[in-house]
Amino acid sequence: MQILIIGKTGQLGKSIQEVATNVLYSKHGFTFVGRDEIDFSNNVNISTYFECNSFDVIVNCAAYTQVDRAEEQQELANQINHLAVGQLADIAQQSNTKLIHISTDYVFDGNATNSYIELDVPNPINAYAKTKLLGEQAVQNAMSSNALIVRSSWIYSQYSNNFVDTMLRLAQGRDELKIVSDQISTPTYAADLAITILHIINSKDFIKDFTTTTYHYSNIGQCSWYEFVKAIFAICKIKLNIVPITTDEYPTPAKRPLYTVLSKSKIITTFRITIPSWQSSLKTCLKARGCGKKWIK
Secondary structure, eight states: OEEEEEOTTSHHHHHHHHHTTSGGGTTSEEEEEOTTTOOTTOHHHHHHHHHHOOOSEEEEOOOOOOTTGGGTOHHHHHIIIIIHHHHHHHHHHHTTOEEEEEEEGGGSOSOOSSOBOTTSOOOOOSHHHHHHHHHHHHHHHHOSBSEEEEEEOSEEOSBSSSHHHHHHHHTTTOSEEEEEOSOEEOOEEHHHHHHHHHHHHHSHHHHSOOBOEEEEOOOBSOEEHHHHHHHHHHHTTOOOEEEEEOGGGSOOSSOOOSBOOBOOHHHHHHHTOOOOBHHHHHHHHHHHHOTTSOOBO
């Protein structure tokens, strides 16, 4: 199959590019594109690209992900996360192309006490999350079949510009960090998600037509940002005083849900996958980047 990965410069796009070199996927042809090739802020650009290129599968990793800035740039966030995604889904439907679209745990309001399943009703509480939900709905409206929406949470990688990277940079030259302790979810190692996406594409069920559906994917377990940071510093042997604080003590432009743990039962059962714990994958990630070294660019 000819597979297009949109978002080649992002964490997940880079991770898919690395995983795709495995011999398991040698039967496929991969094309990786970024904003230079497909600009989600420009509808004409999107249409023009697909007038000259065709694929069997599209994996959309591109998104506007700046949660706080989205409160001020709602029009741009809506264009990238909603309108462009709808246009992409229309193109996929018209060209008989399968689509995998990546979404977020933030579509939920965080008021649950148990992990969210795919059938739970979304209720986004910030502008970013609202645009991501609209993007999901645009896919569902355009494609009644052959589209998968994969929601994930707290994605990080060995590449730069993510939470793990930020914490390691902040640790330099400081004696103390204050970290929110009452927001609970699950960190997701981008490489694990990349492996799962390519496993799905390789599966027999994916070759056939299927009803458009939603899956949840993150690593196993749950933690707060505070617990996540403690684990990062413990693995990297960084001695720093980490002070737990509440969300109310760290106000941000965008409201955050307090609990967004995702149930993985559906994706595990459907595609017969094994998902590592978040602690195990964090160790793998930090080993890949080398604690104390500069981030891989």
